[in-house]
Amino acid sequence: xxxxxxxxxxxxxxxxxxxxxxxxxxxxxxxxxxxxxxxxxxxxxxxxxxxxxxxxxxxxxxxxxxxxxxxxxxxxxxxxxxxxxxxxxxxxxxxxxxxxxxxxxxxxxxxxxxxxxxxxxxxxxxxxxxxxxxxxxxxxxxxxxxxxxxxxxxxxxxxxxxxxxxxxxxx
Numbered sequence: 001x002x003x004x005x006x007x008x009x010x011x012x013x014x015x016x017x018x019x020x021x022x023x024x025x026x027x028x029x030x031x032x033x034x035x036x037x038x039x040x041x042x043x044x045x046x047x048x049x050x051x052x053x054x055x056x057x058x059x060x061x062x063x064x065x066x067x068x069x070x071x072x073x074x075x076x077x078x079x080x081x082x083x084x085x086x087x088x089x090x091x092x093x094x095x096x097x098x099x100x101x102x103x104x105x106x107x108x109x110x111x112x113x114x115x116x117x118x119x120x121x122x123x124x125x126x127x128x129x130x131x132x133x134x135x136x137x138x139x140x141x142x143x144x145x146x147x148x149x150x151x152x153x154x155x156x157x158x159x160x161x162x163x164x165x166x167x168x169x170x171x
Contacts, residue, residue, distance in 0.1 A: 027126045031147055034077075034136045035124040039067040040117050053114045054085025059098050061105060062112040067121060070109045074138045076156070076162045078108055081122060082131040083115040087148045093131040096152050100159065107163050133158065138166045 028035070042063040045051035049058045062080075070077050080097055082090035094112060101110055113121040115130065125134065135144035135158055146156050 077136040
């Protein structure tokens with residue numbers, strides 16, 4: 001009986017820890033054209049953060065563009081799917097992205113999609129669960145994707161390469 005309790009506890013813990021993510025194979029593929037769609041931005045909700053995100057400490061720069069608008073600007077994009085209202089890891093992921101904004105804010109567009117306010121984006125990118133991070137280049141091609149929480153250094157390496165490639169293409 002004790003072994004069964006331990007096994008059930010372990011199975012429940014595993015399900016809770018992995019339940020927020022789906023295998024990467026089911027989402028939009030790296031190398032694919034990023035779907036362009038209208039998403040809710042801060043101006044659409046009169047500046048009311050509670051109508052665009054469940055994140056407690058939002059940064060307005062993550063909500064200034066709709067996804068379709070951002071794709072038209074010809075800059076790399078970090079597209080973060082995270083719903084902190086039901087995902088503790090998502091909260092930590094968004095905190096890390098705010099730190100990235102300080103470094104790359106003028107070179108990269110950061111967009112946060114909350115499942116409750118932008119479900120169409122979750123569908124278009126075939127994201128089930130969160131957090132998910134997509135990096136899209138200046139041509140609108142998905143160059144990187146990762147389920148789950150990322151460390152600052154991991155995303156910094158990806159963005160450094162994308163920004164360098166973008167500058168070489170432009171210059």
